[in-house]
Amino acid sequence: MALNVNREVTDQYYRYKMPRLIAKVEGKGNGIKTVIVNMVDIAKALGRPPTYPTKFFGCELGAQTQFDLKNDRYIVNGSHDDAKLQDLLDVFIKKFVLCTECDNPETHLAVKQRNGIIQQRCKACGHQTLVDMRHKLTTFIVKNPPESIDGASPNKKVSKSKAKDNDQSVNGNSANEENGADDDDDWVDDTSADAVAKRMKEQLSMGAQGLTSTADLDKPEQDRINIFYNFVKTRRDDGQLNECSTAVITSVYAEAQRLEILDKAPLVLVELLFDENIAKQIPKYRALLLRFTQENTKAQRYLLGGLEQLIGKVHRETLLPKVLSIFKTAYDTDILEEDTLLEWDQKISKKYVDKETSQLIHQKAKPLIDWLKSASEESDEDEEDVQIAFTNEKPQVEKRPEPIKVKDGDKEIDIDDI
Incomplete structure (x- = not known):
């Protein structure tokens, strides 16, 4: 079942969807662990590497995490149910996905290695802001910056040709198709000469600012x-x-x-x-x-x-x-x-x-x-212990000094x- 990326939005026609998180508990005793079965699909829907939300779970739960990138297995040590992890995922989305200006999830994270800060830019409204660096996950993000391809693992290099093939797939089983977020968003961009010139000017301006x-x-x-x-x-x-x-x-x-x-x-x-x-x-x-x-x-x-x-x-x-x-x-x-x-x-x-x-x-x-x-x-x-004596005598009010x-x-x- 698909959920709204921003679950505070109750509109059933909300464009941005993600799969409901599926958690599977494996092992027992000290070796018990929780595997997020569909973390890759969730990450694609959010436009973040799957390691980010998994590590976020570990930070919030005080548990160790494991990433099996080859087999797409993302693990949090300990036993955790779907509902708890889904609620934590909402927190992750609010902190590291949604735009602080328009609440749109179409955002991109960029790590400024020189300063060790993370900048978030909204593709919808253009708002730029700095991510709150007080959360422990930011240390992981700085050490493992996101690739230019949204949703790609920071530890894997995705070739342009492969990305292009993925974008052009017609019958593919991508999570975006499954969640209603189509890959053919090119119609949004105005291809007129004036629009192209304007976008080039904005890109040059942003580059100069950087x-x-x-x-x-x-x-x-x-x-x-x-x-x-x-x-x-x-x-x-x-x-x-x-x-x-x-x-x-x-x-x-x-x-x-x-x-x-x-x-x-x-x-x-x-x-x-x-x-x-x-x-x-x-x-x-x-x-x-x-x-x-x-x-x-x-x-x-x-x-x-x-x-x-x-x-x-x-x-x-x-x-x-x-x-x-x-x-x-x-x-x-x-x-x-x-x-x-x-x-x-x-x-x-x-x-x-x-x-x-x-x-x-x-x-x-x-x-x-x-x-x-x-x-x-x-x-x-006043913080010290005070002994209170009870009496029937009328209390005397002392005159307050000037x-x-x-x-x-x-x-x-x-x-x-x-």
């Missing part, structure tokens, strides 16, 4: 930072950063990722996005900054360095009295985390400003740091409100 991308990575880090600076500046001047839409944030992050300067990107962002009105600008650009600093301590440290430069060099007279307010806003918006601020406070650095200015900035931020330390200590105390107020420029800040 060459530019590779050339940029060969440049020194400072040159790559300058490229990113011009990239962000152009979008700032065009007004694209005013609303910080998801598309713009993604493009800025992708450019920093392409240039391999993700950690240092916040230095550039601080320089281009902030001025003497930084307290109001931090919430405005929060989403963009969070994309870089969230769960990235290094990026947060570089952001602090950028703030020191902005406060101590660029707008010293205006911003030095407002250090506490600036740091408080960055902390409240989650752009800077508690641990990063406490670590920053431990050392007076002259990396971004002179030592005297750095010390002055630390002094201005001291009330916030002290509050974070006391809050952390109180939290530790909150400490610190002058920061022309206004007062209540530390208890931080």
